[in-house]
Amino acid sequence: MSAPTLRASAMKVLIAGGFGVGKTTLVGSVSEIAPLRTEEMITALSVDVDDLEGVEDKTTTTVALDFGRITINPTLILYLFGTPGQERFWFLWDELARGALGAVVLADTRRLADSFASVDFFERRGIPFVLGVNCFDGKMKYGLEEVRSALDLDQNVPILACDVRRRESSKQVLITLLEHLIRTATLSAR
């Protein structure tokens, strides 16, 4: 008898943006499970130091990650991870971002500056992303192109308005991301 094998594989998409912009709401509206929370213990010095053995008295903190799950088919599972909002946990983003298909950056036009950090992070690492402008009250203070220029977003980064409390709207954000990823992958394969 051959050894059992695990055929299923998992992928992840990151949901980023400022504190309170609706990351966990987006995850919850499309996830097949209520958003889960897991805690990662972080040692302050783990930023650049790989080997902590022998290092004994460092500050340890925990950071909470919220995530959801979408079973695409029996062998493919997609996880949506909300990135921690606090900038001091950025070093965790690198582990989060490793191997991610892409990202959604959520923005709130009342607090656009809160999205700068996320946009910058994904641009620097060459991780493809889309920008979702979350409209809590159905109204937007600025037009999408104004948001694009305020954030200095590249023309090829898709931008769309959304209401992440609505499942269909959150789905549309993810569909836009996947279409963007396919376009990017197709172009780079040529």
Add this chain to the structure above:
Amino acid sequence: MTHGRESWYDEEAGPLVRPYALTRGRTRSDRYQLDMITLMLAVKSGMAAMAPEYLEILRICRRPTSVAEVAAGLDLPLAVLKVLAGDLIEEGYLIYRTQQAETDKDVDTLREVLDGIRKL
């Protein structure tokens, strides 16, 4: 964790320190390079003598489940869960699969994901 500030708890803090006792102080969990979305699947039933945390991991992993999901289900920090899962892998109770990022981002897979999201 071996930093010297743990003396504030006494034995009644059992439930709190228990996961750390199970890991017997091991915090390095890179034996198998498990990451948050590494999928794990139970391939053997646990034995009654095992610590409940191990049995619970095996129960959750009756279908392929990620490291992050199991950690959340058991309310354990990721680092602790990785150590315990590593024990089960070593003993042949669990098999696992970590994504190879590059090979899995091909256009066909992306289209599969897109189709799946459209059908939600």
